[in-house]
Amino acid sequence: MFKQIGEILSDSMVDQRVCIRGWIYRRSVVGGVAFVRIRDSTGVVQVVVEESRLGSDIVRTLKDIGLEASVEACGKVVKQPRAPTGYEIIADYFKILGYSRDFPIKGGEGVEYLLDKRHLVLRSPRYTAIWKIKHTILSAGREWFNKNGWWEVTPPILTASACEGGATLFPVQYFDKTAYLSQSAQLYLEVMIYSLEKVWSLTPSFRAEQSRTRRHLAEYWHLEAEAAWYDMNDMMKVAEELVGYIVGRVIDERRSELELLNRNIDSLKKALEPPYPRIKYDEAIEILQKRGINIQWGSDLGADEERVLTMEFDKPFFVTHFPKEIKSFYMKLDPSNPRVVLGFDLLAPEGYGEIIGGSQREDDYETLVKRIIENGYKVEDYEWYLDLRRYGTVVHSGFGLGIERLLMWVAGLDHIRDATPFPRFRGRIYP
Structure with a gap:
């Protein structure tokens, strides 16, 4: 059963396995690990996708994928002070549902451009x-x-x-x-x-x-x-x-x-x-x-x-x-x-x-x-x-x-x- 992100950002959810759905808000890849911030209507959480767990193909894909791709992920909730919201999910499952390529808003755009988008x-x-x-x-x-x-x-x-x-x-x-x-x-x-x-x-x-x-x-x-x-x-x-x-x-x-x-x-x-x-x-x-x-x-x-x-x-x-x-x-x-x-x-x-x-x-x-x-x-x-x-x-x-x-x-x-x-x-x- 999928949970909303806002429900899992608490100490009571630590060490529990959860599944979430949302959109990629930020992401970075360091070595064989992808750090993917996923947002939904209730909040943002960092999901850690490790090559050693889920294979090199998904990590390679996440390195090149555009922002706002829709995804679903499952894994264990851990407390992580360095994560943006203090918690993260160590993924044992990660799937891209809707691809996004070259998302047109990258930061620094003018007002009229942003109104058009x-x-x-x-x-x-x-x-x-x-x-x-x-x-x-x-x-x-x-x-x-x-x-x-x-x-x-x-x-x-x-x-x-x-x-x-x-x-x-x-x-x-x-x-x-x-x-x-x-x-x-x-x-x-x-x-x-x-x-x-x-x-x-x-x-x-x-x-x-x-x-x-x-x-x-x-x-x-x-x-x-x-x-x-x-x-x-x-x-x-x-x-x-x-x-x-x-x-x-x-x-x-x-x-x-x-x-x-x-x-x-x-x-x-x-x-x-x-x-x-x-x-x-x-x-x-x-x-x-x-x-x-x-x-x-x-x-x-x-x-x-x-x-x-x-x-x-x-x-x-x-x-x-x-x-x-x-x-x-x-x-x-x-x-x-x-x-x-x-x-x-x-x-x-x-x-x-x-x-x-x-x-x-x-x-x-x-x-x-x-x-x-x-x-x-x-x-x-x-x-x-x-x-x-x-x-x-x-x-x-x-x-x-x-x-x-x-x-x-x-x-x-x-x-x-x-x-x-x-x-x-x-x-x-x-x-």
Whole structure:
């Protein structure tokens, strides 16, 4: 019976005979002995193939075989401090299942080349660790909502109108009409709160932005929440509790993966302690100006400005009360200062910046109509959305969390392209 490699890397398996299957990750041949590192989804182990035991043909083959050949091996587990994971298998059986010749990734290749070979790059243990962390992030998010009385719903991906802005929509031919790939499920989630009150969804979102930065994707996974009766402060509490829970689960369950990625776990632990700091946009502008950043009130906060702000905090923090001109039409105006909206961004520390954007929604019909017109949209395109204010409007709030941005921070990644298997951004669709 075959075992996974992760099962045999323990003292309890020493001197036992085991069989494994996997792919050749590294190999070297010294004299009549081949040292073959084999990986599977659970780990890497060194297998020692000796000519005196298994013959010269297999050792000769292993000397010339390419990386990523698929193999199976059996033998006794021994403790070996010099082996990469502290254990190795002394093989009494070794078979090559799928040959590999001249594997095209040898180290030192450029970014564009590696993106072209993405289907092969993803085999590395580094990416295996990233996907396991992402799995836990998704699992923990779902678990938090389930534990706290929220309902998961399934909004559409094709939409007839814009949520954030028409310039960043991908048009799609929908029979004899033009539709768009969704930027956000928010407007549909607002519909659902009138029956379920607290709802959330996990869907792909699409942004046709021209940006190609370390934190922009054209297609990403979007975890969104919306709740009736919640004001902005209520929703900020949800956001920080959710993030704290997710980070805690990752630390508990994916510690070895974080260590493989050289992530500073002590830094992450600070996120386990809500409430998170809160500053208003006005304060953020003052901080940036004091740090020598040329920015005026009314300007949006970009990646550079957010990076400077994050150096002021050692845990996630909120920026609130943004100027209405730089935020979406559906955000509620602050009754005490209608120049700003009751909106918030949650920024991750260590230079990572925004991971959540949210707000209290405008629940007044006349104000919402005015905001739609001010933003250059057609009121008739939003009649269904306005009906929500005509018939039993309530205070409500919501947010969107970018899964890849959260993963980028939690895993300590340098670029968001590493947070998704096949990144989509301006100028790239393959593979």
